[in-house]
Amino acid sequence: MDLLSKLLSERDWLLADGATGTNLFNMGLSSGEPPEFWNTEKPENILKLYKAAVDAGSDLFLTNSFGGNAARLKLHQAQGRVHELNKVAAELGREVADKAGRPVVVAGSVGPTGEIFEPMGTMTHELAVEIFTEQMEGLKAGGADVAWIETMSAFEEYAAAAEAASAVSLPWAGTMSFDTAGRTMMGITSADLAKRVEAMVTPPLAFGANCGVGASDLMRTVLGFAATGTTRPLIAKGNAGIPKYHEGHIHYDGTPELMGEYAVLARDAGVKIIGGCCGTMPEHLASMRHALETRPKGSLPTAEEIQAKLGAFSSASDGTDGNGPEKRERRRRG
Numbered sequence: 137m138d139l140l141s142k143l144l145s146e147r148d149w150l151l152a153d154g155a156t157g158t159n160l161f162n163m164g165l166s167s168g169e170p171p172e173f174w175n176t177e178k179p180e181n182i183l184k185l186y187k188a189a190v191d192a193g194s195d196l197f198l199t200n201s202f203g204g205n206a207a208r209l210k211l212h213q214a215q216g217r218v219h220e221l222n223k224v225a226a227e228l229g230r231e232v233a234d235k236a237g238r239p240v241v242v243a244g245s246v247g248p249t250g251e252i253f254e255p256m257g258t259m260t261h262e263l264a265v266e267i268f269t270e271q272m273e274g275l276k277a278g279g280a281d282v283a284w285i286e287t288m289s290a291f292e293e294y295a296a297a298a299e300a301a302s303a304v305s306l307p308w309a310g311t312m313s314f315d316t317a318g319r320t321m322m323g324i325t326s327a328d329l330a331k332r333v334e335a336m337v338t339p340p341l342a343f344g345a346n347c348g349v350g351a352s353d354l355m356r357t358v359l360g361f362a363a364t365g366t367t368r369p370l371i372a373k374g375n376a377g378i379p380k381y382h383e384g385h386i387h388y389d390g391t392p393e394l395m396g397e398y399a400v401l402a403r404d405a406g407v408k409i410i411g412g413c414c415g416t417m418p419e420h421l422a423s424m425r426h427a428l429e430t431r432p433k434g435s436l437p438t439a440e441e442i443q444a445k446l447g448a449f450s451s452a453s454d455g456t457d458g459n460g461p462e463k464r465e466r467r468r469r470g
Contacts, residue, residue, distance in 0.1 A: 138307045138341075139282075141307065141341055149409070150195040154192075154194075154420055155413060157171065158417065173221070195240060201222045204218060204225065205270070206267050225244075229279070230278065241281045242280050242282075243284035244306070246272065247286055248290075253293060268297045272306055276304050282306060282308060283301040285297040288313065290321075290322040291329070298338060299338075308338075310343050311344050315349065318455025326357045343361075345357045350446070351395070352443060359437075373412060376415035392420050396424055397445045400428065403428055404435065410428070
C-alpha cells in the first residue's frame, strides 16, 4: 500500500501544506522567475520551504514543481530540463520527509500546461498525456510518493494528467480550482467533478478543490462535493483569505485564527486532507494543526455557519443550480 493510502486508512484527517509561491516570494523569488529553477539554483530555500511545512505539522507537502511541465518551461527556454527539475524537486522533498521522524507524504505537484484543449484551443489529449508523463517520470525518479494534480480548470486536462500518473505507476490525487459562482474556468461544478471522478478508469485516491477565491467559497464547494454522497476522500486547500494590494505587495488577509476555523469546518464537512493555498504560511498551518487536534468533531456545517466564521461568499450561486458564469479567468496556484 502506498503511504498516502495507508495514512488515509489510519487517520481521520491529514494536514497538507500551504502556499509554495507566497513562501518563495518571501524568500526573494522575483515575479516572472520560474520557481522550479530554484530546485537547482537555490536548493537550500526549497529545503527550507518543505521543512517549514513539516515543522508546522503537515503530514503531506507538495514539491516545487507546479509549473514543471514542458509547455510551461518552454516559456523560459527550459523545456529540455523537465526531468531534471522535477527529479530534484522530489529528491529534496524526500530528504526532508525521511528526516521528519514520522510518516510524511512527498506529493509531486503537477499543475496545468497553460494551454486550452481542442476544439477551443490546440492542445490534444495525446500531447497532454505525453507532457505530463515526462514530468511525472522525473517526480517518480526523485522519490515522490504520489502525483498531486492541482489547480486544474478543464476536466480534459485533469483526466490527461491522471492517465499520465497511471502510465508511470504513480498513485494520484487531484484538485480543481473553482472560481466565483462555484465553477472552474471551463464551467465544471463540484457536482460535476464528484460524478466524473467515479467514472475514471483509475480514479484518484482523493479529490477536491484548491485555490479559487477565499476559504469561505472553497468550503461551499466542499459542501457541494458532500451533497453528492461521495465516499471518496476529499481534499480542501483554501487560500488564506482574500488578496489585498498593500505597499507594492499582494497580501492575503486571512489570519492564523481564521485558517484554524476553516480547518475545523473542513474536517466537520468530511474532508480528509486539509491544507492551504495562496497566502498560507507556516504560522497558518500551525494554527490549523492546533485547532484540528484540540477541537472536537462537529456536525456538517451549514452555509450560514461558514459565512459567519469565514466571511461572505463572493457570489449568490455555488454553480450547482445552473446559475452563474461558466467561464472564468485562468489562475496559478499561490
